[in-house]
Amino acid sequence: MAELEAWRMDVRDWLAANCPDAMREPVRSADDHVWGGRRWVFSSEAQRLWLERMAAKGWTAPEWPVEYGGAGLSPEAHAVLREEMARIGARTPVSNFGFWMLGPALLKFGSEAQKRRHLPAIARGEIRWCQGYSEPGAGSDLASLQTRAEAHDDHFVVNGRKIWTSYADRADCMFCLVRTDPDARKQAGISFLLLDMESEGVSTRPIQLISGESPFCETFFDDVSVPQENLVGELNQGWTIAKYLLTHERENIGGEPPGLLKGRDLGAMALAAIGADAEGRIDEPSLRHDIAGLEIDAMAFRALVDDVRARAEAGQGVGARSAMLKYYGTELNKRRYDLMMDVMGAEALEWEGERTHGGQYAREWLRSKGNSIEGGTSEIMLDIVAAHVLELPRG
Amino acid sequence: MLLNDDQSMLADLAARLFTDKADPDTVRAIRDGRIDSGYDQTLWQAMGEAGLTGILVPEAHGGMDFGLVGAGLVAREAGRRLAMTPYVSSAVLAATALGAADDDALRARWLPALADARAIATLACDEGRHHRPHDPATRAVAGGDGGWHLQGEKTLVSDAAEADLLLVSADDGDGDGDGPCLFAVEAGAAGLTIESTPLLDSRSCARITLDRTPAQPLGAGRPALDASLRAGRAVLAAELVGIAREVFARTLGYLHERRQFGRAIGSFQALQHRAAHLSVEIEMAEALAFRALEACDRDEPGADAMVPAAKAKAAAVARVAAAEGVQMHGGMGMTDEFDIGLFMKRARAAGHTLGGDRYCTDAFARARGY
Numbered sequence: 165m166a167e168l169e170a171w172r173m174d175v176r177d178w179l180a181a182n183c184p185d186a187m188r189e190p191v192r193s194a195d196d197h198v199w200g201g202r203r204w205v206f207s208s209e210a211q212r213l214w215l216e217r218m219a220a221k222g223w224t225a226p227e228w229p230v231e232y233g234g235a236g237l238s239p240e241a242h243a244v245l246r247e248e249m250a251r252i253g254a255r256t257p258v259s260n261f262g263f264w265m266l267g268p269a270l271l272k273f274g275s276e277a278q279k280r281r282h283l284p285a286i287a288r289g290e291i292r293w294c295q296g297y298s299e300p301g302a303g304s305d306l307a308s309l310q311t312r313a314e315a316h317d318d319h320f321v322v323n324g325r326k327i328w329t330s331y332a333d334r335a336d337c338m339f340c341l342v343r344t345d346p347d348a349r350k351q352a353g354i355s356f357l358l359l360d361m362e363s364e365g366v367s368t369r370p371i372q373l374i375s376g377e378s379p380f381c382e383t384f385f386d387d388v389s390v391p392q393e394n395l396v397g398e399l400n401q402g403w404t405i406a407k408y409l410l411t412h413e414r415e416n417i418g419g420e421p422p423g424l425l426k427g428r429d430l431g432a433m434a435l436a437a438i439g440a441d442a443e444g445r446i447d448e449p450s451l452r453h454d455i456a457g458l459e460i461d462a463m464a465f466r467a468l469v470d471d472v473r474a475r476a477e478a479g480q481g482v483g484a485r486s487a488m489l490k491y492y493g494t495e496l497n498k499r500r501y502d503l504m505m506d507v508m509g510a511e512a513l514e515w516e517g518e519r520t521h522g523g524q525y526a527r528e529w530l531r532s533k534g535n536s537i538e539g540g541t542s543e544i545m546l547d548i549v550a551a552h553v554l555e556l557p558r559g
Numbered sequence: 560m561l562l563n564d565d566q567s568m569l570a571d572l573a574a575r576l577f578t579d580k581a582d583p584d585t586v587r588a589i590r591d592g593r594i595d596s597g598y599d600q601t602l603w604q605a606m607g608e609a610g611l612t613g614i615l616v617p618e619a620h621g622g623m624d625f626g627l628v629g630a631g632l633v634a635r636e637a638g639r640r641l642a643m644t645p646y647v648s649s650a651v652l653a654a655t656a657l658g659a660a661d662d663d664a665l666r667a668r669w670l671p672a673l674a675d676a677r678a679i680a681t682l683a684c685d686e687g688r689h690h691r692p693h694d695p696a697t698r699a700v701a702g703g704d705g706g707w708h709l710q711g712e713k714t715l716v717s718d719a720a721e722a723d724l725l726l727v728s729a730d731d732g733d734g735d736g737d738g739p740c741l742f743a744v745e746a747g748a749a750g751l752t753i754e755s756t757p758l759l760d761s762r763s764c765a766r767i768t769l770d771r772t773p774a775q776p777l778g779a780g781r782p783a784l785d786a787s788l789r790a791g792r793a794v795l796a797a798e799l800v801g802i803a804r805e806v807f808a809r810t811l812g813y814l815h816e817r818r819q820f821g822r823a824i825g826s827f828q829a830l831q832h833r834a835a836h837l838s839v840e841i842e843m844a845e846a847l848a849f850r851a852l853e854a855c856d857r858d859e860p861g862a863d864a865m866v867p868a869a870k871a872k873a874a875a876v877a878r879v880a881a882a883e884g885v886q887m888h889g890g891m892g893m894t895d896e897f898d899i900g901l902f903m904k905r906a907r908a909a910g911h912t913l914g915g916d917r918y919c920t921d922a923f924a925r926a927r928g929y
């Protein structure tokens with residue numbers, strides 16, 4: 165305990181001295197998020213400096229071992245770092261699929277050489293990764309994927325097509341699922357490959373979303389050659405890794421909302437936007453009631469997340485419970501954005517202009533609808549809970 | 560929450576005691592007069608021997624002083640078995656109010672008796688149809704002899720007919736605007752009329768009338784009432800979680816067992832998804848209830864928002880769990896012979912007691928400053 169408190173003081177001092185003021189401003193627009201990568205253009209010097217300083221401490225990936233670019237922190241020490249960052253409103257210096265998904269998968273399944281090559285580059289924000297799982301014919305039924313990788317002496321030849329690949333056009337590398345044994349049972353013939361998006365034969369086509377942005381793409385592979393050393397884990401054992409990684413993805417999606425609502429209280433927003441009655445309460449009882457109902461659910465959800473974390477730290481495992489959290493967390497987030505739209509009224513309908521930072525309310529509201537689709541739909545999450553938590557008979 | 564060793568032991572003890580000694584069928588036995596009492600006396604005595612009736616009473620007065628997390632663990636098990644006892648009235652509401660009382664003699668007289676189940680006490684804070692505890696029409700009038708008299712009517716007084724002591728909220732008319740105070744009224748006091756009004760859950764309940772009824776002030780003002788209400792709501796949340804858990808477990812069993820169209824009904828996705836959703840809601844309600852109980856024990860500043868949140872959530876979830884339970888049992892669920900309906904009735908009554916989810920949602924919004 166005393167050790168943690170000493171740690172807290174060190175962290176506090178270091179952050180006070182090193183976090184640029186501009187990096188303590190609330191995140192306002194998509195430009196404020198640092199994805200990193202070979203082609204990354206920082207929107208300010210403060211952004212660059214903040215990433216460089218945090219990466220030098222290993223605090224961009226605090227729990228990863230030091231030799232792989234992290235700081236080797238315990239979960240408790242990491243929690244202190246998070247709290248201290250939150251205390252001064254420090255922004256996340258960099259984040260992308262490399263941190264959320266590939267990193268944990270490599271730590272568990274990667275070879276020593278793969279870890280040494282890829283993890284430090286992720287931690288320094290030098291390489292940006294994307295996730296190539298979904299295909300036109302393989303969404304919820306992911307294991308029916310068809311993208312082929314034929315094994316040759318020292319390389320694979322990949323042919324096929326991925327879809328909904330977030331940021332494929334801006335990423336440097338992709339971790340993907342490919343079929344390496346077309347004759348085996350669905351799940352048994354899949355492998356987990358890493359490939360460079362600059363390889364010959366890879367092309368992408370952006371797809372525009374209802375929010376107006378084009379964060380995801382269709383990705384095509386035409387005789388793409390991938391070195392043998394980029395196979396993670398054993399040949400045809402990719403499904404195990406895929407599932408492990410999906411669990412991580414789900415835990416992340418179920419978390420606190422990013423963007424406009426981050427750290428903001430809907431009740432306070434409503435008081436400011438709608439006004440107060442004689443008692444100082446939101447002057448719109450039905451909205452007040454709905455906001456309170458949502459905040460109660462959010463409080464209960466956080467209590468459950470804390471319990472699940474505590475059980476995991478006590479070695480009781482999260483397992484299929486991550487599907488519970490992904491399901492409820494994303495549905496809750498959608499409700500929160502719906503209410504935000506009610507609170508902000510006509511202003512939230514504006515699609516452009518400075519006042520709304522380019523229609524952030526509307527765009528984030530629309531984007532939130534994807535939360536219950538990406539990383540496995542709500543219906544699939546409920547299937548998993550029914551089968552693996554409640555152990556109900558298969559349909 | 561992760562329980563510490565003492566809490567785990569208490570949870571085990573409560574689980575064993577209620578599994579052995581409480582049975583949902585007792586609800587019917589009391590309702591149909593097969594047991595001539597408003598509550599399960601055997602169970603109550605067993606709870607007394609185990610110390611559970613004194614769970615919140617200070618050790619100096621012969622109690623366990625276990626704190627609200629402990630009281631909630633007991634309530635959750637009581638909810639699972641639909642235990643028909645004055646636990647919330649006596650061991651939680653009255654014990655908390657008396658614990659906060661500013662009168663040593665009163666505490667010394669009643670707390671030890673409550674702790675070892677020699678006496679039962681209850682709280683009378685409602686009037687009319689709805690829970691409005693801070694604005695009672697009941698008046699307390701100071702007599703010339705230094706004593707006080709109460710004038711008014713109270714509704715939804717749980718366990719009043721069995722109680723040796725009633726703690727009644729009243730406006731003391733001192734005009735200081737600090738809200739109602741609690742007064743101790745002994746059973747059999749002059750001008751006290753008790754009209755039994757058993758509820759749909761077959762629990763003992765009454766409307767009471769006070770006509771120049773002698774009463775003794777607890778002397779701690781509104782804080783004693785608020786402490787009692789907060790403890791009662793938090794513990795009721797835990798009881799409601801126990802009800803939800805039990806109904807859900809039984810429903811899940813039925814989903815495995817009942818076959819239609821040549822397969823277990825639990826294999827139908829329409830039911831699976833509803834059950835899966837409900838399971839998340841129940842886990843959340845449970846996590847929040849115990850988080851709120853813990854916040855009270857630690858006297859965290861957030862406790863005043865967390866407790867009504869927990870009560871609102873648990874009440875809503877228990878009600879849905881019971882309704883889904885009936886629906887998923889088909890015609891069986893509608894029969895009196897089957898226990899599901901008993902859980903549905905208790906969920907409704909406990910959900911309303913000390914403020915239903917609308918009241919509690921509003922109280923939460925107030926506590927959060929909007």
Ligand SMILES: Cc1cc2nc3c(=O)[nH]c(=O)nc-3n(C[C@H](O)[C@H](O)[C@H](O)COP(=O)(O)OP(=O)(O)OC[C@H]3O[C@@H](n4cnc5c(N)ncnc54)[C@H](O)[C@@H]3O)c2cc1C
Pocket residue numbers: 294295296297298299302303304305327328329330331380534535537538539540541542543544547
């Ligand atoms: C914003 C966003 C970002 C994404 N990013 C990526 C990414 O980076 N990389 C990547 O690989 N993929 C990504 N995806 C794809 C995502 O994983 C898929 O969209 C998702 O798995 C659903 O697949 P689908 O779109 O084919 O829908 P479908 O599987 O066709 O589902 C359509 C509907 O049918 C329902 N349904 C399907 N099967 C069942 C069933 N068994 N029972 C009941 N209902 C069922 C679904 O729940 C859904 O409501 C992203 C998606 C979104 C929205």
